[in-house]
Amino acid sequence: MKLHIVHLYQKEMNIYGDTGNREVLEYRLKSRGIEYKTTIVNVGDDLPMDADIIIGGGGQDSGQFLVQEDLLKKKEQLHSMAIDGVVMLMVCGMYQLFGDKFITSKKEEIKGIDILPITTRAGKKRLIGNVVAKNTYSTIVGYENHSGLTYLKDGSTSLAEVVLGAGNNGKDKSEGCVLNNVFGTYMHGPVLSKSPELADELLRRALKRSSPAYKLEKIDDSLEIEARKVAVNRPR
Amino acid sequence: MNYISLFIGKTVMLFMRLMGRNANTLPGLIIERINKKYLKDSLSKLEKGVIVVTGTNGKTTTTKILSSFLEGLGYRVLTNQTGGNYVRGVISLVLDKSSWTNKLNYDIAILELDEAHGVHFVNYFNPTGVVALNILRDQMDRFGEIDKTAELVKKIAKKARSFVVINSNDPRLSKISNHLSSRIYWYGYAEELKDVFKSDDQHYDKNVKYFVEHKLDLSLVSYSKNTLNVKAEKTYQLPFNLSGSYNALNIVAALTALKAIEGKLDFIKIEKILSEIKPAFGRGEIIKLANGAKVQLQLVKNPSGFNQSLSLVNENNFDKIGIVINDRYADGRDVSWLYDTDFKNLKDNQVFTSGIRYLDMAVRLKHQGIESKNIEELRNFVEELIDLKEDQSAIIYCTYTAMLEVRRLLRKTGVSVEGVGL
Numbered sequence A: 001m002k003l004h005i006v007h008l009y010q011k012e013m014n015i016y017g018d019t020g021n022r023e024v025l026e027y028r029l030k031s032r033g034i035e036y037k038t039t040i041v042n043v044g045d046d047l048p049m050d051a052d053i054i055i056g057g058g059g060q061d062s063g064q065f066l067v068q069e070d071l072l073k074k075k076e077q078l079h080s081m082a083i084d085g086v087v088m089l090m091v092c093g094m095y096q097l098f099g100d101k102f103i104t105s106k107k108e109e110i111k112g113i114d115i116l117p118i119t120t121r122a123g124k125k126r127l128i129g130n131v132v133a134k135n136t137y138s139t140i141v142g143y144e145n146h147s148g149l150t151y152l153k154d155g156s157t158s159l160a161e162v163v164l165g166a167g168n169n170g171k172d173k174s175e176g177c178v179l180n181n182v183f184g185t186y187m188h189g190p191v192l193s194k195s196p197e198l199a200d201e202l203l204r205r206a207l208k209r210s211s212p213a214y215k216l217e218k219i220d221d222s223l224e225i226e227a228r229k230v231a232v233n234r235p236r
Numbered sequence B: 001m002n003y004i005s006l007f008i009g010k011t012v013m014l015f016m017r018l019m020g021r022n023a024n025t026l027p028g029l030i031i032e033r034i035n036k037k038y039l040k041d042s043l044s045k046l047e048k049g050v051i052v053v054t055g056t057n058g059k060t061t062t063t064k065i066l067s068s069f070l071e072g073l074g075y076r077v078l079t080n081q082t083g084g085n086y087v088r089g090v091i092s093l094v095l096d097k098s099s100w101t102n103k104l105n106y107d108i109a110i111l112e113l114d115e116a117h118g119v120h121f122v123n124y125f126n127p128t129g130v131v132a133l134n135i136l137r138d139q140m141d142r143f144g145e146i147d148k149t150a151e152l153v154k155k156i157a158k159k160a161r162s163f164v165v166i167n168s169n170d171p172r173l174s175k176i177s178n179h180l181s182s183r184i185y186w187y188g189y190a191e192e193l194k195d196v197f198k199s200d201d202q203h204y205d206k207n208v209k210y211f212v213e214h215k216l217d218l219s220l221v222s223y224s225k226n227t228l229n230v231k232a233e234k235t236y237q238l239p240f241n242l243s244g245s246y247n248a249l250n251i252v253a254a255l256t257a258l259k260a261i262e263g264k265l266d267f268i269k270i271e272k273i274l275s276e277i278k279p280a281f282g283r284g285e286i287i288k289l290a291n292g293a294k295v296q297l298q299l300v301k302n303p304s305g306f307n308q309s310l311s312l313v314n315e316n317n318f319d320k321i322g323i324v325i326n327d328r329y330a331d332g333r334d335v336s337w338l339y340d341t342d343f344k345n346l347k348d349n350q351v352f353t354s355g356i357r358y359l360d361m362a363v364r365l366k367h368q369g370i371e372s373k374n375i376e377e378l379r380n381f382v383e384e385l386i387d388l389k390e391d392q393s394a395i396i397y398c399t400y401t402a403m404l405e406v407r408r409l410l411r412k413t414g415v416s417v418e419g420v421g422l
Helices: A019-031 A061-073 A075-083 A093-097 A196-210 A222-232 B002-018 B026-034 B038-043 B059-072 B087-097 B115-124 B146-158 B171-179 B200-204 B245-262 B267-275 B303-310 B336-340 B358-367 B378-385 B400-412
Strands: A002-008 A035-041 A053-056 A087-091 A101-103 A109-111 A118-134 A139-152 A160-164 A177-179 A182-185 B050-054 B077-079 B108-112 B129-132 B163-167 B183-189 B218-223 B227-231 B235-239 B283-288 B294-299 B320-324 B351-354 B393-398
Touching: A002 A019, A002 A196, A019 A035, A019 A053, A019 A196, A019 B336, A019 B358, A053 A196, A061 A075, A061 A093, A061 A109, A075 A087, A087 A093, A087 A196, A093 A139, A093 A182, A118 A222, A139 A222, A222 B358, B002 B026, B002 B038, B002 B087, B026 B038, B026 B087, B038 B087, B050 B059, B050 B115, B050 B146, B050 B245, B059 B077, B059 B108, B059 B245, B059 B267, B077 B087, B087 B115, B115 B146, B129 B146, B129 B245, B146 B171, B163 B171, B163 B245, B183 B245, B218 B245, B227 B245, B235 B267, B245 B267, B245 B303, B294 B400, B303 B336, B303 B393, B320 B378, B320 B400, B336 B358, B351 B358, B351 B378, B378 B400, B393 B400
Parallel strands: A002 A035, A002 A053, A053 A087, A087 A182, A101 A118, B050 B108, B050 B129, B077 B108, B129 B163, B163 B183, B183 B218, B294 B393, B320 B351, B320 B393
Antiparallel strands: A101 A109, A118 A139, A118 A160, A177 A182, B218 B227, B227 B235, B283 B294
């Protein structure tokens, strides 16, 4: 059993510590003695067919612009991987690009790859600050900084419900989006650093594909959980 | 009108001080409201004008070094060394340093201003020169994006009447030069030092090449614990009292600004001034405890600054390493930048954490395989860190408000210290 983690566009989209999500996953695999390898895929690189988990992070507008064309080239492959159940976690800028499109403040359209049922348009003011959100298995805490307002299309599911902060659009209390094994979120932090439940959810889903009987061992998360207790009580 | 403003401002300042309050902001705020011209008219009296030092990292240290150079050469220098690096702070500074007869007895002002406040300032007053140090990821909760920060620096530099000093190794700053009409002086470091000055981009892309686009007026060739070599028309060896590669480069930035102001560099005088220079407040200053043990305070604000100052651990043998992370406004509310910082070289060291977000720090270290002792109560943390034998030393990395608290506590613990300004 060996997991293959692919980090998409580390070079171009790395502005907010989201690389930490990869380090958290690696740490949690290492602690359980599960083998893994990591591949970094930047603009122009091939996307490995055997990826089990693909992660991507936030970047600047200029970074998003740099990766957009390359991402469109990888669109079909990513679609078929998503259908195959490859686990994906996309944060902020990459989350937006996994939707159908992003309409900028100048009414330009940035095409997304339409894997997640979301659509994004520029808002008037940047949404910046701490975020706390909850779903059935985890309290998720992080930090958001985005100008795009993202709306879930009919029938799609959010990752969590906002308790503090704006989330997808500041209006409907939704944060992020989940479809099959594809996860999107606006939360930096990195989001997995203080949500071991979400990190394990991703690992469990990834492992299930190759080893359905595998049970993820419990590891000591007391430090992460204590850190979360502090973080959820910080002001916006 | 200016005289009335001065009178009001100084009176408010006097009363605030009599009440034991900090008068760095309010008097400036009042005058900013009632007399838009006060600042401009006052600063216009300075014969050599105003130099603005801006950029992400190194403003305070560079401002201090440049001021020391100029003072050593006989200039009377007005500078905002004690904080207050925003327009209101500058107005308060001018009020404070003006006589009651409205005389400002200085030749030149060296002002450290961050990118946002710098833009605000140049709307009031066109500086003689601007020193642009670097643009790095920092406080994005305030500025949104790094590219936006670059735009701000461009706006400031465009207003320079005589010259702009630019770090040529910074790709974003290099680009703004096309938009400037005043003379540009370039400084930077030699290619051999590329790995010492790891940029944000290099952190994620090992193939990033040494970047320099312009012929350098001054460059840092090398540095060691006590000396640095600077290349101008020839190479000079100079004393280096501060620590860290970034401070060596800050000295070169200040030298380049000095060259722009003076038109030449007198290296004999410079050598003497540099041999007497001390680190700025919390920027690598070393505090000597009663028994001779040493504690170094290192301000950290962003990943590149933290990554660079972590190399101090390789260059010294610290017995204890402390990290204090707060997340108040002045620190930046977001702590995700700790994940753009690489702590691997702290392995095999005794690491202690504290501060409001000490557990975030502990989790970050844990994921990199580094164990830490985590102390919620800052007082206990400080007591632990200063529990050193006479020949031992410690370093404490702190965010801005954490640094202020650590200093306060160091004073309260009653250790007798030889440090500066404690």
